[in-house]
Amino acid sequence: MLSHADNMKMCQTGRGTPMGEALRRFWIPVLLSEQLSEPDGPPRRLEIMGETFAAFRNTDGVVGILDEQCCHRGASLVLGRVEGCGIRCLFHGWKFAVDGTIMETPNVLDPRFKEKFRAKSYPVREEGGMIWMYMGPAELEPPFPHWPYFDVPAENRLAVAFVVDECNFVQLGEALVDSSHLTILHKDIFARDSDTVVAVAVKNAGAVAAPKIEVQETDFGLYYAATRAVPTEDGGTVDEVRLATFVAPFHYHNANGNFLGIIVPMTDTRTLHYFVWWDEEKQLGLEPTRSAILRDGNLTEELLIQMGTHPDTWFLPDKPNRMNNYRQYREAMKNGAWTGIPPLVPEDVVILSSSGAIRDRSKEILAPADIGVARLYRVFLRLADAIANGEEPSALYSNPMTIAGTHFLVPEARLGRILFQSMSR
């Protein structure tokens, strides 16, 4: 449970808010490289924490991110022409380089006029098939984090992006530190016959609805362990530990292994969500594996469009929403389905946004199964307070190469510090 004031402090991310200022101190993954694939291709509008930007890939393949509104008289640069190593505003033809340099001002006679000004641009990095930006003060830019998936060939990773409208970013993160919902909300997935990385790893979690939950706060965020006694072939049981993480403020390792959920606020009520899978050996990004993984999570292009979460179409009218009960299919429930919603990711999207765009946490009753959720609040609030107090939280300097999610069987689960310390390497 949180007071209304703390709930708002945690969920509001506009410039000048405590959480908004804290999140702006980190490098933010804002686009998949494939969403801006072509040099001189169409620009894309980015919406991050209530601010909008024009992202473009110039003739040389370099990505630039500028404020969406042209610094001359505010036309949208997303409508602009990407050409000759810059982006040109349609209104009066001013042209900008990726670093904000004004290259041309065709409606101004004095050639030196343009040298006095600059468009607002942001530091950009492109790594691991992802485009990152930094929105904070230049003098406080943190080291760029290196994630394990940067180190595998492009075809060995698979990333998908989707948009969850009417849902604050913290709400989506909660599902990734809440193992008990896996057994209940997602029970239809366990009935499936599939052997992809997604299906195999969640199968064991189907047996026990009230796992033992332990959480350890760390310098990067938290480790979260759920232990279930799962049946063995000889009729006995064995403890399975599913260990997940929250790497503040945007990343969550799932216990399935080389798999990250990334959650970034677009506004206080709209959220950008990515999943990234990678493997040192398997080419997850190539067919048929790629489609099999996306099908298992119900993250195929068709499903994203149907659910109103596709990055290119989420804003179209008449999508599944609270008012139409997300087009829940009650007939399927009569015939044995649990939710009447396409299993797994669509179920999370629907259930988490069904709480209302910013969930009222002053009314919730947290149970022992919700320790991860309560700790998640605490990590977020401490981060916001630390930045507001001028401190340098350790999360700014986390090394993602030393953090992982995993799952394993143990004859007798010995949790607590020993486990977490061994995972912290």
Ligand code: FES
């Ligand atoms: S508004 Fe962009 S060039 Fe005038």
Ligand SMILES: [Fe+2]
């Ligand atoms: Fe879920």
